[in-house]
Amino acid sequence: MQTWSTVFIAVCVQATPFLVLGVVVSGAIAAFVPARVFAKLLPDNPALAVPIAGMCGIALPGCECGSVPIANRLMDRGVRTSAALAFLLSAPAINPIVLVATAVAFQNEPRMVWARLVGGLLTAVIVGWIWERIGRPEWMKPRVDLRDDDDGTPKSRIFLSTVAGDFAQVAGFLVIGAAAAATFNVLIPAGFMEHVGSSIVLTIVLMACLAFILALCSEADAFVAAAFTTIPFIGKLVFLTVGPAVDVKLVALQAGTFGRKFAVRFAPLTFIVALVTGVGVGLLFFGGWR
Template sequence: MADVTTTTEAQPSTPTRRRRGPTSLEVLCVVLLLAILFQSQLTQFFNVPELRTGSTIFVAVCVQALPFLLLGVLLSGLIAAYVPMGALRKALPGKPALAVPVAGIAGMALPGCECASVPLSRRLMQQGIAPAAALTFLLAAPAVNPIVLVATAVAFPGEPLMVLARFLGSFLTAVVMGWLWLRLGKAEWIAARALRHHEPKAGESKFTVFTETARHDLVEAGGFLVLGGVTSAALHVIVPASWMTSLGGQVVLGVIVMAVLAVVLALCSEADAFVVASLSMLPLLPRLVFLVVGPAVDVKLIAMQAGAFGRPFAARFAPLTFVVAILCAVGAGLLVFGGVR
C-alpha cells in the first residue's frame, strides 16, 4: 500500500490547460458569416421604418465621429511616445486656477469633436497635467475650435451674434467646470488606469509606443462610441418630431427640452448648428442652449468618459456639466442677445 502511494506521488502532475475564450475578431467573423447566411431573413426583419431610421442615425453618428476619434487617438499616441513626461505641465501656468483658462484657450487649437477630446485629455493627465486643466481642455476643444465657430456662422447667416454667444457660453462652461473641479473634485473619482503613464519597455521604440497607445485608445473609445450611437439612435426614434412645434412660445420649457435633446441626440459639434438652425419655430435662446450643452455632455460622451475615467467620475461630472452648461448658455444668450429672443 505504501509502494502504491509513493508511486502515485512520484508521478508528475498533468498541467491544467485553461480554456481560451473567443477573441473579438472571431466573434466578428461569426456575426458576418451569420449575416451572410440569413441575409434574406434579416432584410425582411429590418424592413420597418423605425428600424431603418434608427440604423441610419446610428451609422450617421458613428461616421461623423470616427474621423475625429481617429484624430484624437493619433494625437494621444504622439503625446505618449514623443512628448517627454512633464513637458506639457511646464507649458501651463504654475497656479492651477490660471492653468484652467489657459487650457480652455488651448482647446481652440484642436479642430475636432468630443470624441477626439476624451482620449486626448486622458493622455494629458498621464503627462502630468492637472485634472482640472485637462477637463477644461476636454470641454473647450469640441466647442470653441475654429471649425465649429465657422460652421455656426454658416448655419446662422442672419444671426452673427449666435457665434459670439456660442463661444462665450461654451468657453465659460469649460472654465467654470475646471474651477469647480479644483474646488470640489477628488482624485479617487478618476479611475487609476486613467492616470497610469505608460513606461516604455526595455528596447521598445517610440514608434511602437505610439502604435500600441493609439490602438489601445481606439479599441477602448470606439466601443463606447458604438454604445453611445446605439443609445442616440434609439432616442431619435422614440422622441416625436411634433413636440418641437409646441415649444415656439415657451422659452423656459424650450430651454429645458432643447438641453435634454442635446444630450440624447448626441450630434457632432461640427454638424449640430445646421440641425438646430432648421428649428426656426424656436427662439434663439433655446437653440443656443442646444449648441452649448451638446458638445459638453451627451450620451456618447458620457459613455466614453465612463470608459476613459471610470463610472464614478462620469456619474458626478456629467450631471454637473449639464447644469453648468445650461446656466452659462442662458447667461451668454441674455448678455449677447440683450434679452430673450
C-alpha cells in the same frame, strides 16, 4: 427600425474620423511630447492653468469624441485633472471648424458665433474650476504614469500601442452611445418642436435635453439648431452649449475612459453649468428671449 439604423450609422460615421484623429494625437502626445513640455506650458496655479488649458482647445480641429482620449493622455503626462477636463470641454465647442460651421448656419445672426465661443469657453473653465475643488482621485480609474521619458521603449512602439489601445477602449463605448442616441431619437414625436417655442422655460429645458439625447457632432449641430425656426436664439444657444459638453455618447466614452464613478458625477455637473451658462450668455448677446 429604418430611422433607428439611419441615426445610429450617422452618429458613428460622423464621430469615427474625429475619434481616430483624437487617438492619433493621443498617441503622439504619449510617444513624442516630453512631460516637461506641459510643465512649462501650464502654470502650477489651477486658477490660471484651467483657463489656459481651456483656451488651448481652440487649436484642435476635432469633435468631442476625439477630445476624450487626448484629455486622458494629458492626465497621464502629469497635467492637472481640472485643466485636462477644461481642454476636453472646450476643444469641441470653440475650435475653428465648429465656429466656421456656426457662422455658415447662422449667416443672418453673426452674434451666434461669438455667443457660442464665449458660452463654450466659460462652460469649460467653470467646470474645471469646480472640479479642482470637488474632484477626488478615487472617482477616476487608476492612472498610468507616463512622465518617465527615458524608459528605453522605442517611440514608434509607444505610439502604435497607444493608438491601438485608446481606439479599442473608446470605440465600443461610442457604439453604445450611438445606439442610445438613435433610440431616444426615434422616441421623440414628429412635429413636437413646433409646440415648444411658446414657453421659454420649456424651450430651454427641452433644447438642453435634446442636445444631450441627440448626441450630434459639434461640427454639424449648428445646422440642426438653425433648423429649429420656432425656437428663440437663447434656446438654440443652450443647444449648442450643452451638446459639445455632455451627451449620451460622451457619457459612455467618459465612463469607459475615466470610470463610471467619474461619469455619474461629471456629467450632471457639466449639464447644469452648460445650461446656466448658455442662458446667461444668450441674455448677454441677444438682450431678451428672442
